[in-house]
Amino acid sequence: MSRSEPMALSEQWFDQERLRQREYAVVEFWSLRCEASRIMAPVVSEVAEHFDGRLPVFKVNADDNPRMVSKFRVPLVSYLILLCYGEPIARFA
Secondary structure, three states, rough: OOOOOEOOOOHHHHOOOOHHHEEEEEEEEEEEOHHHHHHHHHHHHHHHOOOOOOOOEEEEEEOOOHHHHOOOOOOOEEEEEEEOOEEEEEEEE
C-alpha cells in the first residue's frame, strides 16, 4: 500500500493516541454492505492521493468498530469526519 492510499483505522489504534497527535485527519466510516461506501471508495482514495503527506486519510470499517461509530455519533455509512487532534470539527454525509 502506498502512502497515498487511505489507511485502515481501528479503535485500538485510535485509543493508543496516535491519531490524536495529528493536527488534521480525515476519517471515512464505511461498510462492505453499503452501496454508498463502494461509490465513495475511489473518491476517498483520490483525496488521499491529492493530499499525500499533508493530510492523512483513514478508513474505519463500521461493522468491525461499533464503539467508534457510537463514539463519533456516525448516523450512517459512508460518512466522513474531519478531525483536529482527534476531535471532530466537520462532518460530511
